Amino acid sequence: MSSARVIAAAALILLFTVSVIAPAAAHPHVFVVAKAELVFGPDGRIVAIRHAWTFDDMYSAFVTEGLTTGDALATKEQLAPLAKTNVEQLAEWNWFTVGKAAGVKVAFAAPVEYSLEEGADKLVTLRFTLPLKTPASARKAFALQVYDPTYFVAFEFDDKAPVTLVGPPPGCSTNMWKPDPLGTADTSKLSESFFTNLSPGADFGAKLASRAIIACP
Amino acid sequence: MPLTIRQRNFALALAGAAVALLLADGSLLAQTGRNPFAFAGNEGSVNPVGIGGWLLAQQAALYQMITGAVRAAKADGSAVWTLAGISFAYGVFHAAGPGHGKAVVASYMIANERALRRGLVISFLAALLQGLVAIAIVTVAVFVLGVPARGFTQSASSVIETASYAGVAMLGAWLVWRKGRDFIAAVRRRREAPAQPAAVERIELVAAAAPARYAFAAAAPAHAFTAAIPVRGRHGHCHQSSAPAHPQGHIHDEHCGHFHAPDPRTLGTGFSWRTAAVTVFSAGSRPCVGALFVLVFALAQGLFAAGMAAVLAMSLGTAITTGALAVCAVFFKGLAVRLAGGNWRRSELIARGVEVLAAAVVLVVGIGLLVGFVVEGA
Structure with missing residues (x-):
């Protein structure tokens, strides 16, 4: 009786925690x-x-606030310092980019040609070129995902032109794979996945990330 | 009856596991670097399955609806109400996510607080403070200094974050010191004097709690266990109404009619306005990035007032969730003590143990946040 109570009390404390x-x-x-x-x-x-990452209204407004007056758009020059900070800080996050050639992660070098610009729709777009340290073959499929593992930033591939190939060898194809939308996941598996997901840095964002699969013959 | 070694080990293991889980949770200790697109507090990670995923989906949808509502308010002033409604709902869901504020409030409630009403006030003030800080930052930047909100936010939030984390650590240290002392005293008492017969003390306690001054007693189901929590029941009854007048000391006068513990001084309500203020400050001073974004977006639309209304509505929503958590914290502590029930000395020991544990959590979270912040900044 008494030990059962102690255990129940302790279990309750654990449950609350x-x-x-x-x-x-x-x-x-x-x-x-x-x-x-x-x-x-x-x-x-x-x-x-x-x-080319286009941000939402609110983020865009926050970034451009105070730079211009009226309906004028912020210039690339005005936004250049922020673009620089962004790509520099993105290094720590591996540029939110995961590329896998035949299932093996590829390494990226520091970005070149980066810019931040405000479009006519007042949305801000960050552009940067991320070179691969070693060129990768797409013969056994190249998979690309863009996501923030902490999901502070919700990335979504553009509907119309998510991935384009520039100068590919003939016969390459691109397929987009989308995960199940939020909230439709099997809740009965919560307890199991909950514990495996506790560690910081677990790729939560990865579960929501679309994947582009490029295959060349 | 003392715990057997096995029982004690089991309880210790569970307590250890609880602390380990808290420490393992990245959302409390922002170990990763600052997100490149965050200009203020960064709240940690996500679990996109199950309940967490559902909450997330609601939040994301509501957050994006805010943009539309601000635009609608520009065209039609009455849409401000829609905006406030959406913002309120967003606040409710938003607060259910990670963030050290809730952890601090919940732990403080477990460690120190007995009066629910005060806990609710603390939660509400913390949430309100969070909204007001966001408003103040944007107002000062744009209308006082005339500088872009973005740069000012970055410098202001680093100062605020340092102060807020230091506040959490200080609060934790204070709680650990105070609750640790109470715990040791409880252990000593338990060792020195044998337990009172359970039946007698139960009757006393039920009698003491019956007048229902204690906030909990207002809810009928909760009443039963309020009565069974000896420490709280008696003192809640005796000192509840007068606690703010003499926050630390306890006058044990005749008509109080409570049962004198060996060291009554250590069984006080433990409430002080100073610690409550530190709790409010450390839980609520860090502005939410979402609130800042909404404000600046509204400002860009020429609707700063609507933005302020939205942020205050958000705070109200946040207050409801944090308040619910504070209620749960007290409820769970009470339930744990009751389950351990029977022997009041043991109940006291468990209550004190839980308090020390919660105090340790506040301290560890505070130090973790502070160290993480300093390391990140270096």
Whole structure:
């Protein structure tokens, strides 16, 4: 009796502790519509990824606030310092880019040719070219994902032109694979996945990320 | 009856596991670097399955609806109400996510707080403060200094974050010191004096709690266990109404009619306005990035007032979730003590143990946040 009570009390404390941290649903505060261009070298291997990330209204407004008056658009020059900070800070996050050639992660070098610009729709777009350290073959499929593992930023590939191939060898194809939308996941598996997902840095964002699969003959 | 070694080990293991889980949770200790697209606090990671995923989907949808509502308000002033409604709902869902504020409030409630009403006030003030800080930052930047909100936000939030994390650590240290002392005293008492017969003390306690001054007693189902929590039941009854007047000391006068513990001083409500203020500050001073974005977006649309209304509505929503969490914290502690029930000395020991554990969580979270922030900045 007494030991059962002690155990029950302790279990309850544990349960509460877990429940405080359990609904660890983060907040996407920034929404990005991403487009990627895969640049092929003369030998038919992928040498770089050109990103174009268009931010949502609120983030765009925050970034351009105070730079201009009236309806004028912020210039590239005005936004250049932020573009620089962005790509520099993105290094720590591996540029939110995961590329896999035949299932093996590829490494990226520091971005070149980066810019931030405000479009006519007042949305801000960050562009940067991410070179691969070693050119990768797409013969056994090249998979590309763009996501923030912490889901502070919600990335989504553009509907119309998510991935374009620049100078690919003939016969390459691109397929988009989308995960199940949020909230439709099997809740009965919560307990199991909850514990495996507790560690920081677990790829939560990855589960929501679309995947582009490029295959060349 | 003392715990057997096995029982004690089991309880210790569970307590250890609870602390380990808290520490393992990245959302509390922002170990990763600052997100390149975050200009203020960064709240950690996500679990996109199950309940977490559902909350996330609601939040994301509501957040994006805010943009539309601000635009609608520009065309038609009455849409401000829609905007406020959406923002309120967003606040409710948003607060259910990670963030050290809730952890601090919940742990503080477990460690220190007994009066629910005060806990609710603390939650509400923390949420309100969060909204007001966001409004103040944008107002000062744009209308006072005339500088872009983005740069000012970055410098202001680094100062605020440092202060807020230091506040959490200080609060934790204070709680650990105070609750640790109470716990040791409880252990000593338990060792020195044998337990009172359970039946007698139960009757006393039920009698003491019956007048229902204690906030919990307002809810009928909760009443039963309020009565069974000796420490809280008696003192809640005696000192509840007068606690703010003499926050630390306890006058044990005759008509109070409670049962004197060996060291009554250590069984106080433990409430002080100073710690409550530190809790409010450390839980609520860090502005939410979402609120800043909404404000600046509204400003860009020429609707700063509507943005402020939205942010305050968001705070109200956040207050509801944090308040619910504070209620749960107290409820769970009470339930744990009741389950351990029977022997009041043991209940006291467990209550004190839980308090120390919660205090340790506040301290560890505070130090973790502070160290993480300093390391990140270096």
